[in-house]
Amino acid sequence: MAKPIRETAVPVGGAQEGQAKVELVETRITGYMWVVMFVAVAGYVFDAFEVMVYSNALIEIKKEFNFNFAGSGTVMTLSLLGYAFGGLFWGPMTDRIGRVKVMMWTVAGYAAFTGLTALSWNVISLVSFRFLMGFFAGGEWAAGAALLTETWPPKYRGRVIGVMQAGWPLGAIIASLVYAGIAPIWGWRYVFLSGIVPAVIVFIIRLSIKETTSFRDHQAKKVQVSWTEIFQGKYLKRTIMFILISFIGLLTYWCTGAWIPAMLRAERGMTIFQSSMWFIVVEIGDWSGKASFGWVTDRIGRRPAFTVYWLLAFVCVPLFVFYSTIPALLGVLGFMLGFSMGFFSGYPLYGSELWPTAMRATGMGIAYTGIARMGSTFGPMAIGAIADKAGIGTAMSIMSLALLLAIVIIWTMGHETKGKTLTELETT
Numbered sequence: 001m002a003k004p005i006r007e008t009a010v011p012v013g014g015a016q017e018g019q020a021k022v023e024l025v026e027t028r029i030t031g032y033m034w035v036v037m038f039v040a041v042a043g044y045v046f047d048a049f050e051v052m053v054y055s056n057a058l059i060e061i062k063k064e065f066n067f068n069f070a071g072s073g074t075v076m077t078l079s080l081l082g083y084a085f086g087g088l089f090w091g092p093m094t095d096r097i098g099r100v101k102v103m104m105w106t107v108a109g110y111a112a113f114t115g116l117t118a119l120s121w122n123v124i125s126l127v128s129f130r131f132l133m134g135f136f137a138g139g140e141w142a143a144g145a146a147l148l149t150e151t152w153p154p155k156y157r158g159r160v161i162g163v164m165q166a167g168w169p170l171g172a173i174i175a176s177l178v179y180a181g182i183a184p185i186w187g188w189r190y191v192f193l194s195g196i197v198p199a200v201i202v203f204i205i206r207l208s209i210k211e212t213t214s215f216r217d218h219q220a221k222k223v224q225v226s227w228t229e230i231f232q233g234k235y236l237k238r239t240i241m242f243i244l245i246s247f248i249g250l251l252t253y254w255c256t257g258a259w260i261p262a263m264l265r266a267e268r269g270m271t272i273f274q275s276s277m278w279f280i281v282v283e284i285g286d287w288s289g290k291a292s293f294g295w296v297t298d299r300i301g302r303r304p305a306f307t308v309y310w311l312l313a314f315v316c317v318p319l320f321v322f323y324s325t326i327p328a329l330l331g332v333l334g335f336m337l338g339f340s341m342g343f344f345s346g347y348p349l350y351g352s353e354l355w356p357t358a359m360r361a362t363g364m365g366i367a368y369t370g371i372a373r374m375g376s377t378f379g380p381m382a383i384g385a386i387a388d389k390a391g392i393g394t395a396m397s398i399m400s401l402a403l404l405l406a407i408v409i410i411w412t413m414g415h416e417t418k419g420k421t422l423t424e425l426e427t428t
Helices: 031-064 069-097 099-117 123-151 154-165 167-186 189-192 196-207 215-218 225-231 234-254 257-267 272-300 304-322 325-353 358-375 378-390 392-413 422-427
Strands: 009-010 022-023
Touching: 009 358, 009 422, 022 215, 022 325, 031 069, 031 099, 031 123, 031 154, 031 167, 031 189, 031 196, 031 234, 031 257, 069 189, 069 358, 099 189, 099 196, 099 378, 099 392, 123 154, 123 215, 123 325, 154 167, 154 272, 154 325, 167 189, 189 392, 225 234, 225 358, 234 304, 234 358, 272 325, 272 392, 304 325, 304 392, 325 358, 325 422, 358 378, 378 392
Parallel strands: none
Antiparallel strands: none
């Protein structure tokens, strides 16, 4: 099996001895890189499946446990809160014990607790299992992004991480298909039970992935870096910036995308099968947007790409919820709404470039999965409360305004990282 490529800085030109002026970077793509990408993508696909299957089951669970929409939103909020605590815990742990070990533990954990959700006997058990599922799922994302960033050449970094992030809508599509095929016959519990199988397969595959050269070099130095360093010196500004833009993006998604199946059934009168099929249209758009974001950002830069997709989402959210009343518009606007969510591919990419190897996963885990996600967890709860009075569509459309603020933040507080090597990122 091919080994991961090592990036090495060497002195050239008139550089003094010991000074690295030019970095020789291998741009050749190896078979091992493809294996790493496949594993990272598969892990995120099943991560999405475990999370989004609840969105499809929301109406049935609501009826069985006698919830209103506010109660259903609270369960979703608590699972996302588990996701946030998982980011706070697993992010620093990834920089301490390794990317691969954390990926294996987190995949095994979220698979187990998704399966246990099928055995929920009351509200407390349901909430507990969903919280713990989120806790483990919250660690997989940062570990996968760090692994890809440290394995693939900078020339392709945006594209491969875009492909990884595109695993989320693919997982959501699988969740809709599985739910539409199983739930009407055997009920929602069997759908959650099926969540064990694919994640176990990924867990086995990951046994063949080794730690990156960059992480092993850092580990060999035996230098302990505290998680507080992401809030010190030059990293403070970029950490705050990343928290804010991540919070806005997550809030927008959990107040729109996660509620689409419920909106289509509650306000459009669709059946389980119909809402699942239309949700797939949205997720196909989402997959296209996330996959394309990497290509766009590798050409025009991180900040311009974010701006384009945020503006598109700002327009598409209210158009979808208010004007998608006939099948043709539902299809076109649903696809465009999903496509606009492609900006999520920018978070693991940009985040992995803001901090050096010693705190890469820590920064992403704490800033994005931890703090930003923790703040956004109250979105579903708020949407549920508003939906009980004004309808889900009205509640969803409100959040798109925040995307304009995100544009201002990234241009005033962020900096461009496109094309930088790992060594350059260490010193930027």
